[in-house]
Amino acid sequence: MKKLIIIIFLSFISCGSSDEKATVTPIPSPPLTAVVLSDEELLNLAQKDALKYFWEFAEPNSKLARERYHTDNTSLDANIVTTGGSGFGLMTIITGIERNFIPRLEAVSRLTIALNFLENADRFHGAWPHWMDGNNGNVIPFSPMDNGGDLVETAFLCQGLITLREYFKNGTVQEKALAQKADTLWKGVEWDWYTKGENALYWHWSPNFGWQMNFKLEGYNECLLAYTLGAASPTHPITSQAYNQGWARNGAIVNGNSQYGIPVVLNYNGATGNVGPMFWSHYSFLGLDPRGLSDQYANYWTLTQNHTKIMNKYCIANPQNFTGYSEKCWGLTASYTRNPDGTSGYTAHQPNNDTGVISPTAALSSFPYTPVESMKFLRFLYDEKKAQYVGIAGPYDAFSPKFNWVTPRYLAIDQGTIVPMIENYRTGLLWNLFMQAPEVKTGLINLGFTSTQHGF
Template identity: 70%
Template sequence: MIKLSFLFLFISIFNSCSTSTPDSKLEGTPLPATPTSPIVTLTDAEAMDQVQKDVVKYFWEYAETNSKLARERYHEGDPSFESNIITTGGSGFGLMTLIVGIERGFIPRGEAVLRLTTALTFLENADRFHGAWSHWIDGNTGKVIPFGTKDNGGDIVETAFLCQGILAVREYFKNGNSAEKALALKADNLWKGVEWDWYTKGENALYWHWSPNYGWDMNFKIQGYDECLLAYVLGAASPTHPIPAAAYHDAWARKGNITNSGSQYGIPVILNYNGASGNVGPLFWSQYSYLGLDPRGLKDAYADYWKLTQNHSKIINQYCIANPKKWNGYSDKCWGLTASYTRNNDGSTGYTAHQPLNDTGVITPTAALSAFPFTPVESMKFLHYLYDENKSTLVGIAGPYDAFSPHYNWVTKRYLAIDQGTIAPMIENHRTGLIWKLFMQAPEVKQGLVKLGFSSTQHGF
C-alpha cells in the first residue's frame, strides 16, 4: 500500500527498526512440515498446493499471539522482532488466506472459527478513527502505533484492505453453524462502522489519513492509478456512510485523465500509473484491490479491468525477460517486480517499490505468484523455479522468502504480511475463483460498483 512520496516515509521507518530477543512458539495446530527439497519434480497442482500451504503458516503459526492478526513482518531466526506490530491491510489479506487454508483442508475449520472470532473481537475493541483503523496497531493493547509522526490516526486505504477480508469472512460463514453465524455478524458490524464519507473532507475525493492530533495535515488525496481502487469501491458500497460517485470520477479518475493510450512491449498500458511516466508501476497495484474485486469482465468508462490487470503482469514479465539493465538471473522463469525488501548499493537491506523505473536487480516472489490469474503460464514457470530448482535457498518456514537477487547472490530470510498475504488468495482465484466469488456476492459490492458506473459480464450486472 506504499505509494510515491508516502513510500519514502515507510522506507525511513522500515530502515530504523531494531531487533529484540526471541519469544515463545505461537500456538495453533502446526501445518505439515515442508521438506527442504522435493524428491521429485512437483506437478503443477502439487506446486500450487505446497506454496498455498506454506504461506498459510505466516498467518496461522506466526500470527501475533494476542490478537491473532497478522504481524507486520517476521524475521526467520528472530521471532520476537516487532512481534506486537499488527498491520491492518496485511491482516485483511490474512483473513482471506485463512479462508483458503480452511477450504483446502490445511487448517481445521472449527479452530479457524475460534481464531477468527478472537481476531474480529480484537478489532471491535481496537482504536478506530471515525470507523477507520490505523496502519499499525499494537497487538497487546489495541492502541495505534504511529506509522509516522502525523500518521497516528485513521488510514482509509489500509482499512479498505482489511474490510475486503472482513467481507470475505462474512460471506464465507454467514450460512454456517451458530458460531460461524456469530462470526459473520461481527464482520458485518465492523464493516458497517467505517465512516467512509468522513474521509472525503466534504469534497469529491477520498483522503488517505486523518489524525486526532493533526487533522488533515498529511493532505494525501487518493488519485489513480495505483493500488487504492478498492477504497473508492467500498466507499461507494457502504450502506451506512457512503461516498458520492463524483468522488470516484473527479479524484480517482482525474476527471477522465486517468486513461493512457500508450503501450510497453506492444502491450497497452490502458491507465496512467502514478509516477511511472507512461510505464507501469509495481505489481501490487494490480493485486491488492483485486484479491476480492473480480476483474474478469469488469469494465467502466475508463478501463477493461481484466485487460488492465493482465497487461500489467505481462508487461512486467516481458520487461524482466528483456532485462534492459542486464541483471544476471532475470529470465522467463525468474521474474517479478513489486514493493518488498531490497538490497541497497552498500549491501544493506532496505525497502523499495520495484518496477521498470526502479529496478534494483531484486526479484520479489509475491509479484509473479500473486499474478497467477493474469499470467498463469508465466507464473507457473516461476513457481517451479522456486520449488523445483531453488527451494533450499529461496523458500523458508512460511513459504518463499520476501526477496532475492540472483545478480548479487542475495536473499533475505524475512517475510512481510502484505507480500505473503496475496499469494494464497490469488492462486485460489486462479484455481477456483473462491475469494472473487465471496467478495462479489456481497450485495453492497455490486451496488457500489453499479453506482460508480461499472458493469460485469462475469457477475451479471
Template identity: 60%
Template structure:
C-alpha cells in the same frame, strides 16, 4: 508521484536489534528428486505461505504481524506490531485454508472470534483503523509522525477480508451466523464519507493530532481502487459517485494512451507512466474485486492487470541491465524488502523504472491469475533451483537476487497475503466469488457505473 505505501519508514525495517521473542526456525525443505506436478507445487506454495498468518501470527490478536523474521531478531518492540491491510489479506487466507482443509472449521471459528474481539476493541478513527496497531492492546502504533490516526486504504484492504468472512459464514451454524454479524458490523462502522474532508475525493489519512495534514488525496491509478468501491458500497456511510469520477478518475484524465511492448497501459499509473507501477497494484484491490469481465467508463480491468503483468514480465525477459538470472522463469518486480548497496536489507518499490536486480516472489506468484504459464515457470524455478536461499518456514522469502547471490530471509504480511489469496482464486475463484456476490459490493459497483459480465450486472 509515488504512493505513500512506498514511503514507509525505512528505519523500521532496516535497523534491527534483539526483539522480545525468539522463534525456532524449522529446517529448510529440500526439493524432491521427482519434480512436483503443477497442482502439487501450487498446493505446496499456498499451504506453506499460509503459515505466515497461522503459525506466525501475532499471538494476542490473531492478526498478521507486519513482518516475521525467522531468526527472531526484530526492530525494537516490532514483534507485536499488527498490520491492518496485511491482516485483511490474512483473514482471506484463513478462509482459503479452511476451504482446503489445512485447518479445521473449529480452528477457523476460534481464530476469527479472537480477531473480531480484537478489532472491536482496537483504536479507530471515524471508523477507520490505523496502519499499525499494538497486538497486545489494540493501540495505534504511529506509521510516521503525522500518521497516527485512521488509514482508509489499509482499512479498505481489511474490509475486503471482513466482507468475505461474513459471506463465508452467514449461512452456517448459529454460532457462525453470529460471528458473521460481528464482521458485518465492523466493516459497516467505517465512515468513508468523513474521509472526503468535504470534497469530491477520498483522503488516505486523518489524525486526531494533525487532522488532514498528511493531505494525500486518492486520485489517479495505483493500489487504491478498492477504497472507492467499498466507500460506494457502504450502506451506512457511503459516498456519491462524484468522488469517484471527479477525484479518483480525475474527470476522465486517468485514462492513458501509452503503450509498452505493444501493450496498452490503459490507465495512467501514478509516477510510472512508461512501464506501469509495481505489480502489487494488480493485486491488492483485486484479491476480492474480480477483474474478469469487469469494466467501467475508464478501463477493462482484466486487460489492465494482464497488460501490466505482461509488461513487467517482458521487461525482465528483455533484461536491459543484464542482471543475472532474469528471464522467462525468473521475473517479478514489486515493492518488497530489497538489497542495499552494502548488502544489508532495505525496502524498495521495485518496478521496471526502478530495477535494482532484486526479484520479489510475490510479484510472479500473485500474478498467477493473469499469467498462469509464466507464473508457474517462475514458481518452479524459485523452488527447484533456488530453495537454499529462497525457501523458508513460510514459503518463499520476500526477495532474492541471483546477481548478488543474496536473499532477504524475512517475510512481510502485505507480500505473503496476496500469494495465498491469488493462488486460491486461480484454483477455485473462492475469494472473488465471496466478495463479488456480497449485495452491497454489487450495489456499490453499479453506482460507480461498473459492469461485470461474470456476475450479471
C-alpha cells in the same frame, strides 16, 4: 500435467514460544521423501507454505498478522499488527479452511479472537490505523503524523471482513455470529468523513494532525478498492463524483501508451507512461474480480493482465542487464530491497525503479493473469532454488541473483496476496465470495461498473 521430481526437505524450523506453538495446529507438510509433484500439488505446497505466515506466525494475542517476521531477528516488532496485511490474512485463512489445510473449528475460534480484537482496537471515524499494538489495540504511529485512521489499509481489511462474512453467513451458530461481527465492523467505517467535504477520498486523518498529511487517493494505484467500498457502504457512502473527479481525475486516468506492444490502459502514478509495481494489480483484486469488469475508463481484466505481461516482458528484456532475470525469474513489486551499501531497505520495485531485486510475490500473486509465466517462476523457486529462496513460511520476501543476496524475512502484505490470488486462479473462491456481497454489487453499479462475470 507436467511433472518434475523435486526433493522436499521437511523439518519445519520452529520459532516463537513453546506456549504459542502449543495452541496452533501445524499445517501438514509433505513426507521426507523424493516425490513427484504435479502442477496442482505444487500449487498446494506453495499455498500451504505461505499460509504459515498467518497461521503459525500470527501475532500471538490478537491472532492477526504481524507487520513482519525476520528469521534473523524473531523478536523484532513481534507485537506490531498490520491492518491491511491482516485483511489479506483473513482471506488466506478462508482458503486454508476450504482446502482442509487447517481445522475449521480452530480457525473459527481464532478468527473470533481476531475480530473481537478489532472491535476493541483504536478507530478514527471508523477507520483503523496502519499499525496497532497486538497487546492492546492501541495505535502505533506509522510515521510522525500518521497516528490516526488509514483509509487504504482499512479498505484492505474490510475486503477480508466482507469475504469472511459471505463465507460463514450460513454456517453454524458460532460462524453466523462471526459473520455478523464482520458485518458490523465493516459498516462502521465513515468513508464519507474521509472526503473532507470534497469529491475525493483522502488516505489519512489524525486526531492530533487532522488532514495535514493531505494524501488524496488519485488513480491509478492500489487504492481502487477504497472507492469501491466507499460507494458500497450502506452507512457512510461516498458519491460517484468523488470517484470520477478524485480517483479518475475527470478522465485523465486513461493512458493510450503501450509497452512491448501491449497497451498500458491507465496512467500509473509516478511511472511516466510505464507500469507501476505489481501490487497495484493485487491488493484491490484479492476480492474485486477483474474478469469482465469494466467502467468508462478501463476493462480491468485487460488492465491487470496487461500489467503482468508487461512486467514479465520487461524482466525478460532485462534492459539493465541484471544477472538472473529471465522468463523463469521475474517480477517487480514493493518489498525488501538491497541497498547499494549491501544493507536491506524497502522500495517499490518497478521498471522505473529497478534495483536488480526480484520479489516472489509479484509473479506468484499474478497466477490469474499469467498462469504459464507464473508457473515457470514457481517451478524455478521450488525445483531449482528452494534451499536458497524458500523458508519456513514460503518464499522469502526478496532476492537478487546479481548480488547473490536474499533477505530471510517476510512481510504480511507480500505474503498475504499469494494464497488468495493462487486460489482465485484455481477456483475463483475469494472473487466469488466478495462479488456476491449485495452492497459490493450496488457500489460498483453506483460508480458505473459492469461485470459480465457476475451479471450486472
